[in-house]
Amino acid sequence: MNAVPIATDARRTAGPSSDPVVSLRGLSMDFRAGGLLSRQVVHALRSVELDIFRGEIVALVGESGSGKSTIARCVARLQRPTAGSILLDGVDVLRSERRRASRSYRSKVQMVFQDPFGSLNPVHRVEYILERAVRVHGRPRGQREIRARLEELMQTVNLPIELLHSYPHELSGGQRQRIAIARALALEPTVILADEPTSMLDVSVRIGVLNLMRRLRDEQGISILYITHDLASARYVADRTIVMFAGELVEGGESLDLMANPAHPYTQLLLSAVPDPTRIGTFDPEERTRLRAAVLDAADCPFDGDPDQECSRTDPVRHVVGDDTHHWVRCHLYRPEADVATRALTVDADADD
Ligand code: ADP
Numbered sequence: 001m002n003a004v005p006i007a008t009d010a011r012r013t014a015g016p017s018s019d020p021v022v023s024l025r026g027l028s029m030d031f032r033a034g035g036l037l038s039r040q041v042v043h044a045l046r047s048v049e050l051d052i053f054r055g056e057i058v059a060l061v062g063e064s065g066s067g068k069s070t071i072a073r074c075v076a077r078l079q080r081p082t083a084g085s086i087l088l089d090g091v092d093v094l095r096s097e098r099r100r101a102s103r104s105y106r107s108k109v110q111m112v113f114q115d116p117f118g119s120l121n122p123v124h125r126v127e128y129i130l131e132r133a134v135r136v137h138g139r140p141r142g143q144r145e146i147r148a149r150l151e152e153l154m155q156t157v158n159l160p161i162e163l164l165h166s167y168p169h170e171l172s173g174g175q176r177q178r179i180a181i182a183r184a185l186a187l188e189p190t191v192i193l194a195d196e197p198t199s200m201l202d203v204s205v206r207i208g209v210l211n212l213m214r215r216l217r218d219e220q221g222i223s224i225l226y227i228t229h230d231l232a233s234a235r236y237v238a239d240r241t242i243v244m245f246a247g248e249l250v251e252g253g254e255s256l257d258l259m260a261n262p263a264h265p266y267t268q269l270l271l272s273a274v275p276d277p278t279r280i281g282t283f284d285p286e287e288r289t290r291l292r293a294a295v296l297d298a299a300d301c302p303f304d305g306d307p308d309q310e311c312s313r314t315d316p317v318r319h320v321v322g323d324d325t326h327h328w329v330r331c332h333l334y335r336p337e338a339d340v341a342t343r344a345l346t347v348d349a350d351a352d353d
């Protein structure tokens with residue numbers, strides 16, 4: 001009988017709504033590794049529970065291969081999860097398969113990819129690319145209204161209107177990523193899934209894209225899932241940060257608090273590998289390898305060998321860290337005393353059925 005975590009993603013207090021825009025419940029994704037006949041399975045997502053609220057930026061951080069993009073692809077419905085549900089404004093989208101519902105879903109949830117070079121069709125001018133997105137949105141518009149909308153989109157992403165006449169190859173990486181964001185905005189999304197949107201950009205233009213995301217949150221109330229392996233940028237831009245490790249969400253909290261008081265050994269590892277927290281940069285790979293081995297060595301875990309608590313046998317549930325109800329961690333190290341442990345942090349998997 002496994003305890004399953006329930007959502008303890010407390011919401012920051014600002015904002016008009018306390019209902020989540022997107023909720024992931026028990027989202028799991030298995031891939032068959034090594035071809036069709038192989039029995040080896042990669043558990044890319046293990047029972048992921050996540051709420052994203054209106055008008056907040058949530059950073060999803062973790063090393064390459066931890067499952068970040070798989071979450072985004074499932075939420076964008078580019079991939080069907082093996083198990084679990086995805087709720088958009090409370091509606092279970094995997095069960096409401098009807099075409100129309102899924103079309104409106106696709107416009108509400110927009111994805112911005114890492115590679116601004118690959119994501120824009122090179123044979124079309126920017127104007128065409130954006131206009132098509134505006135038309136796909138479905139509202140009938142006249143030519144003049146569409147033109148006004150295109151200009152508004154260019155203004156929103158801080159690009160000169162003349163660039164509407166350019167081809168993607170005539171733009172810089174940063175400008176292209178802004179066009180990709182403008183195209184997403186053309187569909188008037190409630191949620192943007194930004195999968196490493198700045199990692200292929202020059203350091204000098206990254207900050208501009210991060211500031212643009214903040215502006216979309218503040219001025220339009222858009223919710224953003226910001227996927228990155230760069231903790232410094234997560235701290236800069238995200239209200240909350242969620243740490244992902246090997247297909248699981250292991251820690252979450254308000255970004256500043258989480259980075260100041262990381263609870264999970266893996267979060268501590270990621271943070272210790274950021275050479276300078278005030279700079280937006282990447283990890284030193286050698287140091288990361290060394291620290292990673294240290295964290296993953298079960299001998300370092302005080303619960304290793306304890307038949308009741310061993311991580312590999314008993315999934316940890318979410319525990320609140322300290323007095324901060326917004327900050328949680330999934331690690332046996334934070335298990336409260338027995339009487340407190342049942343304090344609504346867990347529910348019985350069996351009782352749920
Ligand atoms: P991240 O975005 O954090 O780098 P991914 O979500 O891309 O991680 O991948 C998570 C895990 O799932 C990795 O082990 C990856 O190899 C595996 N994976 C992702 N997509 C596929 C796929 N289509 N087929 C098989 N394995 C996959």
Ligand code: MG
Nearest residue numbers: 065068069070
């Ligand atoms: Mg990825």
